[in-house]
Amino acid sequence: MMDGKVAIVTGAGGGIGREIALMLAQNGASVVVNDIGVSLSGEGANAGPAQQVVEEIKAAGGQAVASTDSVADAAGAAKIVDCAVQTFGRIDSIVNNAGILRDALFHKMSGDEWDAVLKVHLYGAYYVSRAAALHFKEQESGSLVHMTSTSGLIGNLGQANYSAAKLGLTALSKSIALDMQRFNVRSNCIAPFAWSRMISSIPVKTQEQQERVDKIKQMTPDKIAPLAVYLASDAAADVNAQVFTVRNNEIFLMSQPRPLRSVHRSEGWSPESIAAHAMPALKSSFIALDRSADVFQWDPI
Structure with a gap:
């Protein structure tokens, strides 16, 4: 599916990125394997x-080259x-794919x-995408x-930085898709469930947390690669600006923010009328204060 194509995978030295790089090569792509080899928190380089x-790619008959430049600055991404x-x-x-946790x-x-x-996560995706944009x-x-x-x-708990970056990344992807569709450039997102060093930082202090980690361990990084390769290929020419989740053998198309309900008052609103009328009318449609683990509760298939 990738014969004659050239692909870059950032953070490809292990985990999900490694599996995507290997499968891209297996499908005929020449691959730039980018990884600076830092720790989970972004320290050190190797x-x-x-x-x-x-x-590994070359041993299997593929073509690849290593890159150790950082995505976190524009010069490195270029x-x-x-x-x-x-x-x-x-x-x-x-x-x-490159990422760290703090x-x-x-x-x-x-x-x-x-x-x-x-x-x-966010600047890195912007810098690399922007560097490729003129070529595209x-x-x-x-x-x-x-x-x-x-x-x-x-x-999720304890991840304001990571959560903000990742939600920002979905908006970045949509903007790229809108701005570059005229040039036949596509931009999509995957939210992966897979055991990797990024997930290994989850605290395990209770039986509930241990059970959650045990579930995630069942979901190996190689399960993410097929969708990534498909989206990178010409077979996905009509797939643009979408957000998918992969959870073991399940693929989800995720919703994107759209209006849920509205209330109207011909004379306009005051703080008091909002409290008395608007909020009670809207409250049944409020989004719960839940975490990823609360929404994806069932065992991976």
Whole structure:
């Protein structure tokens, strides 16, 4: 499905990114395997993970090159895209997968913890997508696949930075899709459920938390790759601006914000009439204060 195509996968040194890079190569793509090899919190650097995935792809007869530039600044992102163009002659698909975690309850979160996570997830996706945009425009084709999260789409505890970045990423994807559809460029999101080092930071202090972690461990990163490869391919030419979730063998199309209910008052509203009329009328449609785990309660299929 990817014969003759060139793809970039960020954060591809392990976990979900690695599986996507391997499957893209298995389907004929030449792959730029980008990973700076940092810890889960974004510290340290190691070229080894990216190069190891490249060697796996080459051993299986595929084409790949390692990139260790950071997505968190515009210059690094430009180098990642340049690596694809210089090595393989073009760029067709981007999978924005790179990420770090700096979990903390909101009232305890530092400015550095906030900035670091947004820089990688949201700014990183913007920088890499923007660097590829001119190439996509000139060739009038291209596909972007962004890894979002139900932590942003639904909610989670202790992840204000990560949740904000991931929900922002879905809006970025929609804006890219709107702005670049005239050039046959598509932009979609996947919210993956899979055991990886990103998930390994979930605290396990109660039996309920242990059961949740045990469920997630059943959902391996290789389950995410097929949808990512499909969305990157020309087979998905009519799929644009959508948000999907993959949970083991389940694929969900996620809702996007639309009006639920409305109330009207011909004479306009006062704070008092809102309290007496508007809120009671709307309250039955309020969204619950739930987390991702509250919505996806059943065992993975």
